[in-house]
Amino acid sequence: MEGTPKSNKNAGTQRKTTTSIINNETIKKMKKRILLKENENLAQSIIELEQNQATNWGKVDNLLNECGLNVQNITSWTDIDSLLLKDFQFPKATIEFNLDALGIRTQYEQAKKIYYDNLRGTQYAIEVTAERIEEIKEEQRVYVTNQNQIDVIAYAEKLVESVNKLNSLGIRIDVNGILDCSTLFKSEARGSVAVNERNLFLDVQKII
CATH class of the missing domain: 1.20.1270 (Substrate Binding Domain Of Dnak; Chain:A; Domain 2)
Incomplete structure (x- = not known):
């Protein structure tokens, strides 16, 4: 069973791999500026946070694949349950009963725990690209113009x-x-x- 729930437009741009907003025009403008301040510690903290989130999203992704789900854009765990409900053999039974019937209860519970422990409120992304890392650093730089x-x-x-x-x-x-x-x-x-x-x-x- 496969599905991709509709993304929430108000939740911000969601990405599996993050692309950069730094283009040639931006680079030209940067040459006309002087770097006044760079908060390297904050940038590194954000990078490490996103890398940890990507690692955990990867774990959730693998576990859900074992459940037969292919999800890329989810805004909450409710999206996962909605996809699973479509294949439940016993609609009137509990979710646990149906998970056992499908043989995926262990994977489901492991994925859910990782999500609620580490990922609630975050965007789906299983990789932090080099471009995203540079974007984070650039966000923590202050220039005079x-x-x-x-x-x-x-x-x-x-x-x-x-x-x-x-x-x-x-x-x-x-x-x-x-x-x-x-x-x-x-x-x-x-x-x-x-x-x-x-x-x-x-x-x-x-x-x-």
Whole structure:
């Protein structure tokens, strides 16, 4: 018995293997931007979460295949039960009785447990592609796009470079004075300064 329940249009795009939204036009635009911030830890957490979900969906998929079901787009476990009901030999009997009659109760219960323990509310996908991984990383990157924003970053980095160079040459710079002037900077070891990326991110977003 085979079937594919109708997908819920409001549940978002469902995919067996995820494709990328990054095309040539996007790449061209990316070349005109400067990466300001990248949350690598969050991106990695999302990647690992989706990979774990894909592994579990694969297990559910294999177990349901043993039950004679070929499902790719499901929005809830109710979809599975609806497909099974079509082949139940004893419509008035319990679902457990019918599963035993079909010889698939063990596979059904294993698949259901994996689903409710790990997959409830997730989209069906048994693979996280390289394109999807890059898409996740890109979602956690923040860019600046206009010249004023670019100039602020360039001048801030140049100032830090100049102050630290003077310090290395033996010219004493009042680092505290620099810190008092702007929150764009933070102190580092041995009297050096660095760009405060968090504050720079917040300030740059205000520049048109």
